[in-house]
Amino acid sequence: MPRFRSILDTMPPYRPGKAVAAADGRSYKLSSNESPYDPLPSVVEAVAAGARQVNRYPDPAAVALTEAIAERFGVPAGHVALGAGSVTVAQQLFETVGEPGVEVVYAWRSFEAYPLLADLAGATSVRVPLAGEDHDLDAMAEAINDRTRMVFVCNPNNPTGTAIRRAELEAFLDRVPGDVLVVLDEAYREYVRDEDVPDGLTLYRDRPNVCVLRTFSKAYGLAGLRVGYLIGHEPVAEAVRKTMVPFAVNHLAQVAAVASLRAEGELLERVERVVKERTRVREALLAQGWTVPPTEANFVWLRLGERTLDFAAACAVEGVAVRPFAGEGARISIGDPEANDAFLTAAAAFRAQL
Ligand SMILES: *Cc1c(COP(=O)(O)O)cnc(C)c1O
16 A cells, blocks of 8 residues: 555545535525626636637746736735635645644634645644634734744634724734734635724735735635635745746636736625625524624624534525534525525524424
């Protein structure tokens, strides 16, 4: 038998959101925080045109996309680093710091990829339990020691949807030593409506050890093409570029992302519709008697404890796939109104028989 790294024996597999169908065939995928909308025609056109060049390798430096991102956010192009989805940029970040003995601090529960990436990079995960549904930033600051090289802050947090406000986040950043990299994972930034929740790009500018992760997968609706990016100071961006597998961001992803930035107005209108649905869904759940933490993302979180898997099964009967975390709770993405109604029907029925 070939011999593999022992860490592979203990790593839980990443579980992608599954699709389910009701008896009558209805199927609503609310398990992966995707955009419920088809890609914009202008984006499809850019991808179709780009298809004619796929015999060639993509631009390894993705110059057009890098410049478009830099221009959109008013940052130097040297501050931008790309990856095949922001989860891959996160992997690149773990590669930049990971080696035996190194610790990476993050909240738990948070984004499922963090523990896997830490294991793969040979780093030790230090998981700081959430306080209720929120990051416990005091405990996270206390968890930092000489071995700590990186801290992930997921804002808003996946899967609880809760967001950290400016004063609290700034106070935390002031406590982190300058040689520890803080990664603000803002995969859901476009859905944030609370004005007290800071845009990480306003925080990184005068903090060389702070960087921001963003993605085209969620609000921009390009999950299937895999493209995300980091914005950070030159040494951070440079380290992330060094750990990118050559040609990781393919040509179609590059042209689709550039076209999406051009069509941003249209895309953000769709985000606004999701935000309105988020309010409707949360209020309906509250009216049904559920406890629902305030959410700044495109999903809601129900802490169901031991009833989590039963709840997911009840939703599946209505054709609704949710993301259950056994023994903890379920994350439900905001979809189109029909999908959300199917979910609310399942939630009401489940609530009624508690
Ligand atoms: C979805 C998600 C990502 C990354 O998605 P990609 O498709 O890899 O860009 C990163 N962080 C969090 C917290 C997410 O929920």
